[in-house]
Amino acid sequence: MARSSDYKRYLLIGISTIFVTAGCQATETSEEIEEPISVEGKTTVSYWHNHTGRGQEALEQVVEDFNRSQEDIFVQAIYSASSEGDDQRLLTAIAGGNPPDLAHFDRFKVAQYAAEDSLESLTPFIERDSFDMGKYYDYAAMETMYNDEYYAIPLTTDSRLLFYNKDRFEEVGLDPDNPPSTIEELDEAIDRLSVFESGNIKQLGMVPWTAQGWFYTWGWSFGGEFYDENTGEVTLTDPKNIEALEWLVSFAEKYDAATITSFDTAQGSNEMDPFNLELYSMKVDGPFAISNIEQYNPDLNFGVTPIPTPTGDNFTTWSGGMSLIMPKGAKHPDEAWEFMKYYGSEEAQRTFSEIDNQMSVIDTVNEELYSDDPIMSEFIDILPNSNARPPIANGQLLWNKLDKMVEYAIHGRGEPEELLEKVNKRVNEQ
Numbered sequence: 001m002a003r004s005s006d007y008k009r010y011l012l013i014g015i016s017t018i019f020v021t022a023g024c025q026a027t028e029t030s031e032e033i034e035e036p037i038s039v040e041g042k043t044t045v046s047y048w049h050n051h052t053g054r055g056q057e058a059l060e061q062v063v064e065d066f067n068r069s070q071e072d073i074f075v076q077a078i079y080s081a082s083s084e085g086d087d088q089r090l091l092t093a094i095a096g097g098n099p100p101d102l103a104h105f106d107r108f109k110v111a112q113y114a115a116e117d118s119l120e121s122l123t124p125f126i127e128r129d130s131f132d133m134g135k136y137y138d139y140a141a142m143e144t145m146y147n148d149e150y151y152a153i154p155l156t157t158d159s160r161l162l163f164y165n166k167d168r169f170e171e172v173g174l175d176p177d178n179p180p181s182t183i184e185e186l187d188e189a190i191d192r193l194s195v196f197e198s199g200n201i202k203q204l205g206m207v208p209w210t211a212q213g214w215f216y217t218w219g220w221s222f223g224g225e226f227y228d229e230n231t232g233e234v235t236l237t238d239p240k241n242i243e244a245l246e247w248l249v250s251f252a253e254k255y256d257a258a259t260i261t262s263f264d265t266a267q268g269s270n271e272m273d274p275f276n277l278e279l280y281s282m283k284v285d286g287p288f289a290i291s292n293i294e295q296y297n298p299d300l301n302f303g304v305t306p307i308p309t310p311t312g313d314n315f316t317t318w319s320g321g322m323s324l325i326m327p328k329g330a331k332h333p334d335e336a337w338e339f340m341k342y343y344g345s346e347e348a349q350r351t352f353s354e355i356d357n358q359m360s361v362i363d364t365v366n367e368e369l370y371s372d373d374p375i376m377s378e379f380i381d382i383l384p385n386s387n388a389r390p391p392i393a394n395g396q397l398l399w400n401k402l403d404k405m406v407e408y409a410i411h412g413r414g415e416p417e418e419l420l421e422k423v424n425k426r427v428n429e430q
Contacts (some may be wrong), residue, residue, distance in 0.1 A: 002082070003155075004009040004248070011430050017404075019026040019406055021133065030077075032137045035102075036076055037076050037163070038076070039074040040239065041071075041072070042070070042071075042072055042073060042074040042076075043072060043073055043074070044076050044332075044334055044386055045073060045074070045075045045076065045101045045102060045335050045336050045339055046075050046076050046078060046099065046100040046101050046102070046169045047063070047075050047076060047077050047078065047102040047104075047122065047331050047339070048078050048079075048080040048089075048090065048101060048103045048104065049077060049078070049079060049080065049103070049104035050079065050080060050082045050104060051079070052079075052270070053270055053292065053295065054289070054292070054295060054355060054356045054357070055288070055291075055356050055358075056079070057103045057355055057356070057359070057430070058352045058355035058356035059077060059104075059352065060349070061078060061351055061352070061355060062348045062351055062352050063077045063255065064349060065348070066339055066342050066343075066348070067114075067188065069338050069342075070338075072335075073338060073339070074174060074337050075102075078100070080100075083355075084104060084158065085303050087105075087109070090103055091118070091170075093267070094118050094327050094328055094329060097329055098329075099327035099328065099329050099330060100327060100330070100331040101326065101327075101331060101332045101333070101335070102324055102325070102326060102327075102330070102336050102339065102340065102404065103156075103190045103324075103325050103327055103335040104322055104323075104324065105152060105322065105323050105324070105325040106320065106321075106322060106323075106324065106391075107143040107144060107154060107320060107321050107323045107401070108143065108153065108320055108388075108389040108391075108395045108396075109395055109396050110143060110145075110146065110151050110238065110323060110325065111143075111145075111146045111151045111391055111392065111393050111395060112142055112357065112392075112393050112394060112395050112396050112397075113151070113325070114146035114147070114149075114151040114393075115146060115408075116219075117328060117391035118327065119150045119151045119325050119326065119327060119328055119404050120150070120151075120326040120327070120328055120330055120333060121150070121151060122144075122150045122151060122152070122153070122326065122337070123149040123150050123339070125337045125340075126150055129341070131341060131344075133150060133160050133323075135346075135362055136344075136361040136362060137157060137361050137362075137363065137383075138387040139153040139319065139386075139388045140157055140319075140321060140361040141154060141361075142322075142391065143321075143388065143391065144323055146393075148368065152323035152324060152325045153323060153324045153340045153341075153343065153344040154321060154323050155317065155321065155323055155324055155343060155344070155349070155352070155362040156168070156321045156322045156352070156358045156359060156360065157319050157320070157321040157359050157360070157361050157383075158286040158287055158319055158320060158358070158359055158379070159286065159287070159317040159318070159319050159359070159379045159380075159382050159383055159386055160212045160258065160270075160284055160286050160290060160318060161179070161219055161284070161285075161286075161290065161304040161305060161307060161317065161378060161379060161382065162179065162180070162186075162282060162283075162284055162304065162305050162306065162307050162308065162316045163275060163282060163283050163285050163303075163304055163305060164176075164179050164281065164282045164302060164303055164304075164305065165275070165278060165281045165282070165300065165301065165302055166282040166301045166302060166303055167190075167301045168193055168203075168278070169193075169281070172192045172193055173192070174189055174192060174193075175305065175334050176304075179303065179305040180305075180308045180314075181305075181306070181308055181309075181312040181315075182308055182309065182310065182311065182312040183222075183247065183308050184310075185308065185311065185312075186206075186282075186308040187251075189205055189206075189281075189282070190204075190205030190251075190282070191426060192205065192372075193205030193206070193281040193282070193300075194255070196310070200260060201260070201263045201282065203278075203279055203280070204223065204255070204260070204263070204274075204279065204280050204281070205280070205281050205282060205419075206280055206281065206282035207264055207280065207283075208251055208284070209248060209273070209410065210250060210264060210280075210283060211283040211284055211285045211289070212283075212284045212286055213242070213283070213284045214287045214402070214403070214406075215245070215248075215403075215406050216318050216387075216389060216402070217284055218245075218248065219240065219241045219244045219245075219248070220317075220318055220387050221244070221307045221308065221309050221311060221315075221316060222240045222241070222243050222244035222247070222309065222312070223240040223309070224238040224240035224241035224243075225238050225240075225241075226238075226241070226389070226390055227390035227391075231420040232392075233428050234390055234392070234398060234424055234427050234428055235424070236402075236420045236421075236424040236427075237417070237421055237424050238422055241420060242416055242417050242420060243310075244421060245336075245405075245406070245409055245416035245419070246416045248406060248409060248410060249409050249410060249412075249416055251410075252409075252410035252411070252412075257411050258411070259409045261411075265322050270292050270295075270296060271292075271295075271415075273292060273296070274295075275289075275299045276292060276293055276296045276300065277297075278297070278300070284307055284417060285341055286379070287357055287359055287375075287376060287379045288356065288357065288358060290357040290375060290376070291355075291356050293358040294357075296414060303375075304375055304378050304379070305378075315382065315385060316382075316385045316387060317382050317383075317384070317385065317386050317387070318386055318387040318388065318389070319383065319386040319388055320388075323359060324333055324340050324343055324344070326340070335415065346362055346365055348367050349361070349362050349365045350368070350369065353365060353366075353369055354369060357376065358387075359376070359379060359380065366380050376396065392427075394427060394430045397426075397427060397430060398423075398427050401423045401426060401427060402423060405419045405420070405423050
């Protein structure tokens with residue numbers, strides 16, 4: 001039997017790094033997942049996640065707390081690279097009949113994986129244990145459902161706001177207490193905050209499609225809609241969506257997309273985030289970005305404000321979040337469910353949120369942690385005006401196509417309306 005003091009050691013041993021190239025074939029992974037750790041007298045539950053930095057620290061603490069409380073179960077956390085658009089490692093494991101018992105998973109893809117019979121239904125466990133799914137925000141719980149069954153436990157939620165560097169605002173004569181509220185004001189601020197020397201970029205006010213500047217972000221900010229609940233079809237050709245993409249293209253033309261892309265790809269995430277490095281003065285991002293600022297540039301004087309709209313009112317945002325799934329074919333479903341229940345509890349939600357500055361899917365946790373925080377409270381206050389990605393079985397296809405569409409548009413590989421029509425047709429046909 002392992003002693004309590006051994007849990008951290010076991011946990012750290014269990015972290016393995018897997019590098020997966022987006023879009024690669026199933027066999028093209030650079031290294032294999034390590035074998036589960038054996039802890040005498042305990043069942044090992046394998047748990048794949050894609051956290052780094054503070055997120056990994058928070059997750060490890062949740063796992064360690066659970067393991068210390070258990071006599072029969074040991075959860076092994078294993079890093080496995082994945083993203084909004086790529087879960088190749090997990091798909092390969094499920095198809096091969098050797099999945100992990102648990103996986104950290106973006107909620108908007110739950111319906112798609114459930115429709116493909118890649119997830120174990122949690123409804124039997126929930127009903128057996130009278131587990132209360134009503135404690136979560138309604139939209140978060142609904143995102144875990146497909147055909148009236150639950151397939152995930154929601155863990156985190158978020159919203160998106162405009163981050164801005166107050167010191168840089170003052171340097172160029174902008175009022176840090178009155179950040180941009182209209183698209184016109186945003187354009188003016190970007191122009192004043194951008195610095196070029198001999199045709200080279202030294203600083204940029206903002207690159208609207210980086211960080212959390214996905215097309216959903218700007219489509220909704222411009223007043224567009226992405227889904228018709230009555231017809232069950234996506235509505236990408238909404239005139240406001242066209243207007244949003246045209247604005248992104250106008251930005252790319254003004255500042256030269258090729259030059260911006262070259263400058264942007266020279267940066268990175270975490271300590272190399274261009275906003276943290278003060279190379280960008282603004283970005284759209286979520287509350288998860290705060291912990292990186294605190295870690296890598298704690299002296300950065302920044303504020304947050306609603307994402308500008310064409311009219312300077314009707315501010316909105318969108319919310320996603322992570323969940324915990326049990327992949328089809330999990331070897332230890334009962335033990336995995338015990339950890340799912342714990343991770344979905346107020347106690348574990350509080351632990352994770354405190355360390356990683358994440359917003360919980362339980363409102364009482366958010367109120368306890370953030371009601372007195374001037375930054376985090378802004379993210380919470382806008383939740384009533386938030387949108388969620390379309391709850392469709394091909395949500396990942398839509399995500400990937402929108403991402404590629406923006407890339408094509410800003411590099412002049414198609415007209416905005418034409419590109420939106422193509423994606424709209426492809427996704428609805430699916």
